[in-house]
Each structure stands twice: as C-alpha cells, then as structure tokens.
Amino acid sequence: MSAIITLSLLAILVLYLGLFKARRALLPVSLLGLVSTLVLYGIQWDGQAVPLYSGMVLFDHYAVAFSVLCVLITALVLLLSKNYFDAGSTHVAEYYALILFSLTGALLVVSFHNLAMLFIGIEIMSVALYILAGIRKKDFASNEAALKYFLMGAFSTGFLLFGIALLYGASGSFDLAAIKDYVVSNPHTVSPLLYGGILLLIVGLAFKVGAAPFHFWTPDVYDGAPILITTFMSTVVKTAAFAGFLRLFYSCFVPLQDFWIPVLLIMAVVTLFIGNITALIQQSFKRMLAYSSISHAGYMLFAIIAAGPSSAEAVLVYVGAYSLASVVAFGVLILVKRTTGSDHFEAFNGLAKKNPYLSLALAIAMLSLAGIPLTAGFIGKFMMFSSVLADYHVLLVVLAVVNAAIGIFYYFRVIVAMYFKPLDRDQIVVNGYYKTVLTVAILVTLLLGVYPAWITGLI
Amino acid sequence: MDNLFILLLLPVLGAIVLAFVNQVKSARQFALAVSLVSLGLTIPFLLNFVPDASIQFEQQFAWIPALGIHFHIGIDGISLPLVLLTNGLIPLIILSAFSYDYKGGFYALILFMQAGLLLVFTALDAFAFYVGWEIALIPIYFICALWGGENRIRVNLKFFVYTFLGSLLMLIAIIYLHLQVPSGDYELTSFYQLTLDSGTQRWVFWAFFLAFAIKMPIFPFHTWQPDTYTEAPTAGTMLLAGIMLKMGVYGVIRWLIPIAPLGFAAYGQLALILCVIGVVYASIIAFKQQDVKRLVAYSSIAHVGLIGAGVFAWNVQGLQGAMIQMINHGISVVGLFFVLDIVARRLGTREMQAMGGIAKTAPVLAIVFLVIVMGAVGLPLTNGFVGEFLLLMGVYHYGIWYAVFGGLTLILGAVYMLRMYQKVMLGDSNAQTSNFLDINRTEWLVLTVIVVLVIGIGIYPKPLLHISEAAVTELVEKVNLINN
Numbered sequence A: 001m002s003a004i005i006t007l008s009l010l011a012i013l014v015l016y017l018g019l020f021k022a023r024r025a026l027l028p029v030s031l032l033g034l035v036s037t038l039v040l041y042g043i044q045w046d047g048q049a050v051p052l053y054s055g056m057v058l059f060d061h062y063a064v065a066f067s068v069l070c071v072l073i074t075a076l077v078l079l080l081s082k083n084y085f086d087a088g089s090t091h092v093a094e095y096y097a098l099i100l101f102s103l104t105g106a107l108l109v110v111s112f113h114n115l116a117m118l119f120i121g122i123e124i125m126s127v128a129l130y131i132l133a134g135i136r137k138k139d140f141a142s143n144e145a146a147l148k149y150f151l152m153g154a155f156s157t158g159f160l161l162f163g164i165a166l167l168y169g170a171s172g173s174f175d176l177a178a179i180k181d182y183v184v185s186n187p188h189t190v191s192p193l194l195y196g197g198i199l200l201l202i203v204g205l206a207f208k209v210g211a212a213p214f215h216f217w218t219p220d221v222y223d224g225a226p227i228l229i230t231t232f233m234s235t236v237v238k239t240a241a242f243a244g245f246l247r248l249f250y251s252c253f254v255p256l257q258d259f260w261i262p263v264l265l266i267m268a269v270v271t272l273f274i275g276n277i278t279a280l281i282q283q284s285f286k287r288m289l290a291y292s293s294i295s296h297a298g299y300m301l302f303a304i305i306a307a308g309p310s311s312a313e314a315v316l317v318y319v320g321a322y323s324l325a326s327v328v329a330f331g332v333l334i335l336v337k338r339t340t341g342s343d344h345f346e347a348f349n350g351l352a353k354k355n356p357y358l359s360l361a362l363a364i365a366m367l368s369l370a371g372i373p374l375t376a377g378f379i380g381k382f383m384m385f386s387s388v389l390a391d392y393h394v395l396l397v398v399l400a401v402v403n404a405a406i407g408i409f410y411y412f413r414v415i416v417a418m419y420f421k422p423l424d425r426d427q428i429v430v431n432g433y434y435k436t437v438l439t440v441a442i443l444v445t446l447l448l449g450v451y452p453a454w455i456t457g458l459i
Numbered sequence B: 001m002d003n004l005f006i007l008l009l010l011p012v013l014g015a016i017v018l019a020f021v022n023q024v025k026s027a028r029q030f031a032l033a034v035s036l037v038s039l040g041l042t043i044p045f046l047l048n049f050v051p052d053a054s055i056q057f058e059q060q061f062a063w064i065p066a067l068g069i070h071f072h073i074g075i076d077g078i079s080l081p082l083v084l085l086t087n088g089l090i091p092l093i094i095l096s097a098f099s100y101d102y103k104g105g106f107y108a109l110i111l112f113m114q115a116g117l118l119l120v121f122t123a124l125d126a127f128a129f130y131v132g133w134e135i136a137l138i139p140i141y142f143i144c145a146l147w148g149g150e151n152r153i154r155v156n157l158k159f160f161v162y163t164f165l166g167s168l169l170m171l172i173a174i175i176y177l178h179l180q181v182p183s184g185d186y187e188l189t190s191f192y193q194l195t196l197d198s199g200t201q202r203w204v205f206w207a208f209f210l211a212f213a214i215k216m217p218i219f220p221f222h223t224w225q226p227d228t229y230t231e232a233p234t235a236g237t238m239l240l241a242g243i244m245l246k247m248g249v250y251g252v253i254r255w256l257i258p259i260a261p262l263g264f265a266a267y268g269q270l271a272l273i274l275c276v277i278g279v280v281y282a283s284i285i286a287f288k289q290q291d292v293k294r295l296v297a298y299s300s301i302a303h304v305g306l307i308g309a310g311v312f313a314w315n316v317q318g319l320q321g322a323m324i325q326m327i328n329h330g331i332s333v334v335g336l337f338f339v340l341d342i343v344a345r346r347l348g349t350r351e352m353q354a355m356g357g358i359a360k361t362a363p364v365l366a367i368v369f370l371v372i373v374m375g376a377v378g379l380p381l382t383n384g385f386v387g388e389f390l391l392l393m394g395v396y397h398y399g400i401w402y403a404v405f406g407g408l409t410l411i412l413g414a415v416y417m418l419r420m421y422q423k424v425m426l427g428d429s430n431a432q433t434s435n436f437l438d439i440n441r442t443e444w445l446v447l448t449v450i451v452v453l454v455i456g457i458g459i460y461p462k463p464l465l466h467i468s469e470a471a472v473t474e475l476v477e478k479v480n481l482i483n484n
Helices: A002-019 A023-044 A061-080 A092-110 A115-133 A140-171 A176-185 A192-209 A217-224 A227-252 A254-280 A285-306 A311-340 A356-370 A376-389 A394-420 A432-450 B004-018 B024-048 B079-099 B104-122 B126-135 B137-147 B152-180 B188-193 B198-215 B225-231 B234-259 B261-287 B292-313 B316-347 B363-377 B383-398 B400-425 B441-459 B462-483
Strands: B056-064 B069-075
Touching: A002 A023, A002 A092, A023 A061, A023 A092, A061 A092, A061 A227, A061 A311, A061 A432, A092 A115, A092 A227, A115 A140, A115 A227, A140 A176, A140 A192, A140 A217, A176 A227, A176 A254, A192 A227, A192 A254, A217 A227, A217 A285, A227 A254, A227 A285, A227 A311, A254 A285, A254 A394, A285 A311, A285 A376, A285 A394, A311 A356, A311 A376, A311 A432, A356 A376, A356 A394, A356 A432, A376 A394, A376 A432, A376 B152, A394 B137, A394 B152, B004 B024, B004 B056, B004 B069, B004 B079, B004 B104, B024 B056, B024 B079, B024 B104, B056 B126, B069 B079, B069 B104, B069 B126, B079 B104, B079 B234, B079 B316, B079 B441, B079 B462, B104 B126, B104 B137, B104 B234, B126 B137, B126 B152, B126 B188, B126 B234, B137 B152, B137 B234, B152 B198, B152 B225, B188 B234, B198 B234, B198 B261, B225 B234, B225 B292, B234 B261, B234 B292, B234 B316, B234 B462, B261 B292, B261 B383, B261 B400, B261 B462, B292 B316, B292 B383, B292 B400, B316 B363, B316 B383, B316 B441, B316 B462, B363 B383, B363 B400, B363 B441, B383 B400, B383 B441
Parallel strands: none
Antiparallel strands: B056 B069
C-alpha cells in the first residue's frame, strides 16, 4: 500500500513543481518517484499476502507482478515524453501528474480485492485519461478523441456499476472472497441476479479492454489522441484492465464456467477477426496499431477463457511483450511523424538506409507483435495457446492461428517499407532518451524471447 | 571437440559480428572463415560417430523449466547426414556469393539461418525444434526480399505467410501432444511413447503434414515455390533448395510418421500419391520453361516429390534412398543454380533463347556443367543414380504402379535437363555468347568441390549409407510394429 500512497503523493508533488515552474525537475522527480514505488513493491514481494484495509486490496504475487509491469512501462513512456509536449504547451506538469494519477488507478485495478475498489480504480484511471486524450486543446482530433472516450467510458462504467450492484444483490457482499464463497457453496442454486451481473461486468470490462463488439471507440480514440497518450492507453491501461478482468473471473466465477465461457469464446473470435481484418486495410501505421491492439485483446481473452492456474502468467508475459513492442512502435512513430509529418506506411519508406538502428528496433518490435520465435511475443502467444489448449478449445486455437497468419501481412508492411522500398530521406536525429527506451525495450523483448525462464514461475 | 552446442552457437556469434561489418571484402573473408570453422568442427562428429541407432553427442539444458521445456539436442544416423549437408554447403554458398558486392548483413543472415537449420536437424525437444524451424525462416525471408528480383516483396510475403501458417498448425499439434505427455515435457521420446487413439492421430498427422508439405513442397502446396526460387538471389535459392526443403523431409521422417503412426496408416497412401503427382506434374511444367532458373525450380519439385514418395513408402530402401538423395539433391541443385547464375550474370538474361554455344568459349564450364546435369538426371556412377535407384526400389516395394509413375522422373528429368543443357551450352553461339568468359578461380573452386562430390558419392556411396542404416532400420521397424 505504501507504494500506492507514494505514487499519489508524487503526482501531487509534480503538480506543485509545475506551479513553481520547475520544468526541468519534472522528469527526474517523476522517475525517482517511480523507482521508489518499484522498490516499495519489491519489499512487498510476499507469497503469504493477506487482504488489507478490511479486504479492500490484496498485494499478492499477482498484484505485485502486474503493478511492477505497469510502473516500468509508465517509466518508459515518461522517458519518451521528454520534449514531446513542451513544443505545443506550457502545461507540462499537468501531463506528468495526470499520467501518474492514471497509473495509481491502474495499480488499484490490478490489486483490488473488493468490487468497490475495482470500480474506484477504474474511475481514477479513466478520468485522468479522458483529460489526457484531449490534452492538445487546439487539435480537433484530440478533442474528438477525448469526447468519444469520455462518453463511451462513462457509458461502460454504468454497465460495470450495474453489474457490481447485481452481484451484491445476489451474494450480499463486494468482497471477492465472500462472492467466491457464495458461488462455491451454491453452484446450482445461484440467484439469477448473479448471471445478469456477470454479463454486465463482461460488457463493462470488454469496453475497457477494447474487445469486440464493444471496441468501436478504440480506433478513433487511439488515432486521435497524442501518440504518447495512445501508447499509455494501449499498454498500461490495457494491462491493468486485463489483470483486473482475469482476477475477478478467475477468483470468483470459475464454478460457473459453463455459463460465461461461451460468451467470451464468441467475443474472442469476433475480436480477433475484426481487429485483424480491419488492420489489414489501414493506410496509417497508427491506426493499424489501434486495430492490432484490438486483435491482441482477442488473444488475451484466451487466458480468461482458460481460467486456469497458468492464465496469470500467460497474461503477464503476453501483455509484457505486447507493451514493450508497442512502446517501441509508437516511439519510432513519434520520431518519423516529427520529421515527415505523416503517420502513413509510406512515411517509413527507406528508413533502414538512414536509420539502421531505429529500423532494426521497429522490425524486432513488429516480429514480436507477430509472434515470431526468439521474441517475447512468441513466448506470450505460446503460453496463451498452451493455456487454452489445456481446456481442449482446439477450434479456437486454429482460428487464432489463422489470425496470426493474417497479422503477418500488416506487421510486415512497415518492415517492407523500411527495408525494401528505397527512398532518399533525411536521417532522423534520435536523442539519448529515445535511444535508451528503444534499447531497453528491445533487449528485454529478446531476453524474454530467448530465455523466458526468469519470468515464468514468478506468480 | 564434439560439443554440439558450440557447433550451433558458432554461426550465431559469427552472424552477430558480421552484422557490424560494412566492408565487402572483410565481410566475405570473415563469413567464409566462420563457415569453414564450423565445417571443421563437424569433422569430429563424423569421426566419433558410432553407426548404430542410438542418439549421440547429447546435450540438455533447462530452458523454460516451468513449462517443461528443455534445450535438448543430439545426433543420430538420421540427423548426421543433414548436419554434414548444412555445414558442407554453407561455405560453398558463401563462396558462390563472392561475385556480388554483399556486405556483412547478407552473410550474417546466412549464418543465422545455418544456426536455425542445425537446430532443426539436431533438436530432440519439440519446442526447440519449432524454434529452429521458425528461426530458419526469418533470415531467408530477408535474404530473398532484400536482394531478390523485381517481384520480391509480393512473392516473399506469400512464401512467408504460407510457411508460417503451416508451422503454426504444427505448433498446435506440438502443444496438444505435450498436454498428453504424462511427464509434462516436450521430449521427442515422450512423444514417441504416446499411444493416442486413431482419431486424434489423424488430425495430428495433418497438422504436421501441412507444415512439412508446404516446406518441401509437395503438390498441391507448392505454389509459392517457383516464384520464390526465381525471384530470390542465387545464394537464397541455394539455401532454399539445397538445405531448407530438407527440413520438411527430415520432419516427416523424425516427427510426423513415428509420432502419428496410425494417422500415417490412414493417410500415408494419399501423401504418397500427392508426391507422385508432384513428380509428373512438375516434370511436365519444367519442360515448358524458358527461364532456366524456373526450370530448375520445377525440377526441384519433381525431385523432392520422389524423395517424399520414398519416405511415405516407409521401408528401409525408400528411407535410405531419401537420406542419400537429400544430400545428392542438395549438392546437385547448388551446382546447377551456381552454373546458371554464372551464365545469367555474364549474359544478363535467364532466357534459354538468348543462350547457346557457350561450350565453345567456355569449355571448362561446359564440362563441369555436364557432370552436374548428369548427376541431377541420375546417370549411373553419379550421385543421383544411387539415390533414385533406392527410392524407386522402396516405392516399388510399396506398389508397382507408384514406382512406374515415380520412375517417370528419370525419363522426364533427362528430357528437360538435357534439353536445357543443349540450349544453353551447345548449338551456335550468338553475339553475346561468343565473348563468354570461362570460369574464374573462385568459381572453379566451388564447381570442383561439387563435381568431386557428384562423382565421389556416385562411385562409393557406402560410407554415407552406412551412417543412417541402423537408425533408419530401427525407426521403420518401430512404426511397422505399431501398424501391424
């Protein structure tokens, strides 16, 4: 808990730094705060954790592992933001503070042990994001993204809240352990309210993770928001939402599998196909990444469908791999867009000649997203497929495999543009922060891909 | 000296260093040196190998223990010839690329692919096998798409997606089998010991078969092959045809049939028929080709079809034929593509009509080419004869009509190959071919090695056959025991 308190105080401190115009101190202070959060989490690594504060939060291995992942990815995003917002706005401190607030919400979502906490966490996370999506006040697309995200988000929160209310009506408690006891003790005579509650929760959470058919906000919001905010949304927020989703369903609703698994099965397949096929026809790299994030949500639903002991690890590795690759992809996109003014695939033509390192990093990120061996993405996909096959959903995996093959077409498009389409262009100047972020992300991607033993068996 | 892990690691290290070499000359020398060292490191394996059915030089490291995955590698009589083939051909392929100004990156990709190929041929753990299988694919995609011909982007994307889809199906089967293994690992031996029901084995058979059939390729999964071979740079074509398609054949022998013997009993005949259809079909199409590279690409489908038929006949003669013919085909096809590259580079075209009369100005090349062509069509006392004879004998034991149609490859092969030789080398010379320069020293070196191998294996194939005999016999008996 001290980690979350530290983080909240850090965000307020950053706001004050903004008040006193200490712009240079923003990034170092934020990073320092994140590092101390990490240290506090490290101390908390405890297999025998018990729920704290009347069962509100539980910092077990699951929660700590996902929290650390969220904090690390946020640190990478913050490193990328050096000089990103200064150009257009004087309110940089707000940006840092809002990201930190949003992160705090995300950390609550991954460690909730009470549905009220889940709701509060999701709200803290989302409200900050509504503002962040529209942080470019004079940019029309950014405003549109913020409004859409806000309306859709508020709507989905309604579903979520209603679902929680029904759950309470059925079981008489918000506490995960109590709900679980209720479900386990009456597996055949559960109140119909509970079924309604589960369905509404699925709707609400599917909105948050961007799974079809509740994905319609994703492309426009991802496309319209500033690239860095999109990065944060598609990595940290997605990680937290999935971790929360899995935690809720794995700890409470496993005995009722027969009821909700068919629903999620259909959603996963629809999500995969919609995400992949729409990504195929995109001309903009950024929009392609938005659709690809939908299809990745489809793969991640696999873990919830499997709802087994290996699911948590599978999700951890998968979102870790996906987030690292996304950070690289969006980071390179920022640089390319800054010099060419375009986020289309053509903007990447001939990049390999002038910026071999940048191209190599992006190529590895794309291979990881496509799930090619020796990258983290492959290990993630492998674990996902293993966990669903353990439940004998062979047809689902065959469909997933077809989608993985479709994915090659659009992930390789940018590789083709960079390496095989010669074009004279200027060299892109890459500053030290970007180099650090790309190097770290790529090294971890490869390390996870070649020798993942250090992360499997963690939870 | 017979540390298998080092043999696999060396090309990777070489590749990493080469990726930073931007000078053409030093890149060449370093790449050649690395490939020669790995060839040298192969010799102790050959010397210390005991030709029985056991697995030797085994090494095992924990890789992802939480998931039951080990990095388990080893060599037996079936993998050793292919390891030899890989490490023997890579220096020749690197040498043959010296005519072009490739920088370090090109050779790095070749060496990286070599590591993937070696892992495929030595893996005893299904996960390691799959990883090697995919690692071999990435570099060849980049080699073909970076340095290939005009349509390289479209053609290679098709190739990549096609093979990737096939291998993912195999991955499903591998995970499924792993979940059935009581000890929860991915070991080849654990997979062998599984006794699954016939229905399961049938779909497992298809999942593996598609991956291997696309790689080889077997008719009707060959549609990517002619385009990819034609558009690839010559070194890429050599890698694809000389070594990579053997991954498919090896997979069938090592993984597909022993793991799913009941599936094989149900569909083996169908697979054999597809192979034989491929032989006839590709031979006829090869006959119509004007582009020499495309002609050899189709001839490769025909040859591999016969190899496949020999494997699916599943008897000792057929398998032994397949083992030795994989080596022979690798040697011959590298020779053929190299000669055609020499010719095409000097004339600036691959069309047969623009050639002719080269033998007059380049007698050495003409003689060497003749020997290689003879090897490819299977003339007695050349390497091709031994393999094709054994293959046909194996198929004959399976069914006489299959052998009759499969045997057409000998006749049809002779027809289109000799026709090509005649049009390229003989006849009247034209304005361009009358100034044709004979081969230079590097080319001479590569071609001499190939010619020596063609004739050497043709006259005395026994040592090679001896390596695989015991392992093949045991494998055949093991599967036949289940199926009878």
